[in-house]
Amino acid sequence: xxxxxxxxxAPGIAIAKAYKIGKDExxxxxxxxxxxxxxxxxxxxxxxxxxxxxxxLELQKRIATEMGKEEAQIFDxxxxxxxxxxxxEEVISRLKKEQxxxxxxxxxxxxxxxxxxxxxxxxxxxxxxxxxxxxxxxxLRNLLGKEQRSLKDIQERVAVVAHDLSPSDTAAMHxxxxxxxxxxxxxxxxxxxxxxxxxxxxxxxxxxEATQKIKSSDLLIxxxxxxxxxxxxxxxxxxxxxEEAKxxxxxxERFLxxxxxxxxxxxxxxxxxxxxxELPEEIPSIKLxxxxxxxxxxxxxxxxxxxxxxxxxxQFRAYKHVAEEMNPAPVTIRTLDLGGDKFLxxxxxxxxxxxxxxxxxxxxxxxxxxxxxxxxxxxxxxxxFGNLRLMYPMISGIEELRQANQILKECKEELRRDRIPFxxxxxxxxxxxVPSAVMTxxxxxxxxxxxxxxxxxxxxxxxxxxxxNEKVAYLYxxxxxxxxxxxxTVIEAAHSHNIWVAMCGEMASxxxxxxxxxxxxxxxxxxxxxxxxxIKYIIRSVNFSEAKEIxxxxxxxxxxxxxxxxxxxxxxxxxxxx
Ligand code: PEP
Ligand code: MG
Numbered sequence: 042x043x044x045x046x047x048x049x050x051a052p053g054i055a056i057a058k059a060y061k062i063g064k065d066e067x068x069x070x071x072x073x074x075x076x077x078x079x080x081x082x083x084x085x086x087x088x089x090x091x092x093x094x095x096x097x098l099e100l101q102k103r104i105a106t107e108m109g110k111e112e113a114q115i116f117d118x119x120x121x122x123x124x125x126x127x128x129x130e131e132v133i134s135r136l137k138k139e140q141x142x143x144x145x146x147x148x149x150x151x152x153x154x155x156x157x158x159x160x161x162x163x164x165x166x167x168x169x170x171x172x173x174x175x176x177x178x179x180x181l182r183n184l185l186g187k188e189q190r191s192l193k194d195i196q197e198r199v200a201v202v203a204h205d206l207s208p209s210d211t212a213a214m215h216x217x218x219x220x221x222x223x224x225x226x227x228x229x230x231x232x233x234x235x236x237x238x239x240x241x242x243x244x245x246x247x248x249x250e251a252t253q254k255i256k257s258s259d260l261l262i263x264x265x266x267x268x269x270x271x272x273x274x275x276x277x278x279x280x281x282x283x284e285e286a287k288x289x290x291x292x293x294e295r296f297l298x299x300x301x302x303x304x305x306x307x308x309x310x311x312x313x314x315x316x317x318x319e320l321p322e323e324i325p326s327i328k329l330x331x332x333x334x335x336x337x338x339x340x341x342x343x344x345x346x347x348x349x350x351x352x353x354x355x356q357f358r359a360y361k362h363v364a365e366e367m368n369p370a371p372v373t374i375r376t377l378d379l380g381g382d383k384f385l386x387x388x389x390x391x392x393x394x395x396x397x398x399x400x401x402x403x404x405x406x407x408x409x410x411x412x413x414x415x416x417x418x419x420x421x422x423x424x425x426f427g428n429l430r431l432m433y434p435m436i437s438g439i440e441e442l443r444q445a446n447q448i449l450k451e452c453k454e455e456l457r458r459d460r461i462p463f464x465x466x467x468x469x470x471x472x473x474x475v476p477s478a479v480m481t482x483x484x485x486x487x488x489x490x491x492x493x494x495x496x497x498x499x500x501x502x503x504x505x506x507x508x509x510n511e512k513v514a515y516l517y518x519x520x521x522x523x524x525x526x527x528x529x530t531v532i533e534a535a536h537s538h539n540i541w542v543a544m545c546g547e548m549a550s551x552x553x554x555x556x557x558x559x560x561x562x563x564x565x566x567x568x569x570x571x572x573x574x575x576i577k578y579i580i581r582s583v584n585f586s587e588a589k590e591i592x593x594x595x596x597x598x599x600x601x602x603x604x605x606x607x608x609x610x611x612x613x614x615x616x617x618x619x
Pocket of ligand 2: 434474495497
């Protein structure tokens with residue numbers, strides 16, 4: 042039995058066999074051949090190319106019917122690799138020259154390609170490395186007659202172990218038997234971790250060398266709440282965790298009873314509990330958990346896994362669908378937030394040393410009004426069909442808000458001219474996720490309809506800690522007094538200008554902070570689907586006056602540790618779990 046420590050990314054406990062994907066490379070040894078064998082080897086290579094192509098096309102067809110056309114488009118890039126003339130010619134010429142069996146030549150040529158690509162350090166090209174890796178492994182398996190492993194082929198309950206999973210990999214897990222995942226790299230609020238939460242799969246990320254230490258078919262206990270993975274547990278540990286898993290399920294059921302009741306304290310303070318979504322397919326799940334609205338609809342995923350940008354019409358249909366599905370409940374659409382750890386292949390993004398500090402989110406949109414306007418027009422048109430709100434990510438000061446609103450105004454004028462209906466009173470909010478926005482919240486509040494605090498970014502920018510980097514994850518502290526003071530400042534600035542404040546970062550989903558945030562007078566918690574019942578339960582179990590007292594005291598504490606310890610104690614008392 043070994044115990045591996047990582048970062049708790051999505052809560053819950055799963056016990057299942059490991060299913061390794063991705064990095065388990067196929068080792069091919071050089072096998073000399075005679076010159077007369079060269080034509081046969083070329084034929085083998087061509088047959089493997091055809092078989093691989095057929096496999097990918099079949100997979101693409103299946104994904105298109107199961108999950109939709111956009112998801113299926115991921116495989117277009119794989120097909121392109123198979124048709125790459127340079128790659129094919131290099132294999133054939135090296136085969137002739139080196140006289141070694143073709144699997145070895147193919148693996149060498151692929152390695153060389155991957156090496157060249159990885160040196161360029163461009164996020165777009167890094168995505169192509171994943172394609173090359175994926176298609177290369179398929180090709181080699183066909184050459185060697187080995188069995189194929191893919192996320193889509195999983196038939197039994199497994200815990201997926203991978204070096205990393207892209208948001209599209211994670212999205213593809215939806216309908217499979219994946220009950221947990223473990224990755225070598227990544228941080229708590231990396232977008233892969235966020236996807237795991239919305240899929241309700243326990244996940245531990247940033248487990249150093251997980252793919253080295255875990256073998257396929259090892260039995261794993263994945264504790265996504267504590268960030269622990271136990272490999273081949275002994276009888277006693279297994280029993281302990283089975284009981285713990287049962288207990289967790291019981292707790293979840295205990296909270297679920299309040300899911301349709303209002304989020305109201307014992308003494309009558311009412312707040313809103315909404316859900317964060319990445320994909321419209323999550324709507325049934327958030328309704329099931331009692332979401333009274335959507336506080337953050339991340340629209341980037343709509344642009345992902347495709348070659349072209351979604352058109353106004355396509356976006357309009359998607360947003361209209363979400364608006365109608367939720368109506369009359371509100372839906373807050375966040376405008377395109379690409380950059381950071383989310384890159385889209387259809388736009389040319391320059392290579393940046395610090396992508397989180399670079400050409401991201403609203404900065405990109407303001408520089409590319411052609412792209413921005415398509416989305417704004419689509420949102421405005423959809424606003425006619427439901428209760429939509431709009432918010433801009435990464436606003437760092439009032440000028441950016443004004444510029445964005447100016448573009449929005451132009452879109453409204455265009456729609457008016459074309460006699461296309463929209464809600465002229467659509468509320469426009471600002472995400473507070475940059476320290477400069479916190480410090481000028483009083484100025485921003487005069488021109489915004491609401492704020493939504495994006496703690497995932499606010500924490501990384503305030504504490505200078507890359508949210509995706511597991512090496513500095515220990516410094517990523519939501520309970521840091523600096524972060525708490527910022528939240529307080531934002532809420533006070535908003536309220537003194539009569540606007541309301543939401544929080545849509547992962548901190549709002551963490552039950553440890555519910556009492557404190559309630560006491561700081563946060564108006565809206567926008568959380569991951571799974572967290573809704575528990576957060577609601579906590580709010581319904583306390584007096585607002587008590588929560589205010591807790592918030593007041595917490596703000597006097599000097600360290601994150603002291604804050605967490607205190608909040609832990611209070612939470613246990615409220616939930617009577619002590
Ligand atoms: C945040 O930064 O807290 C947030 C909600 O936005 P994202 O995680 O998409 O950057
Ligand atoms: Mg953010």
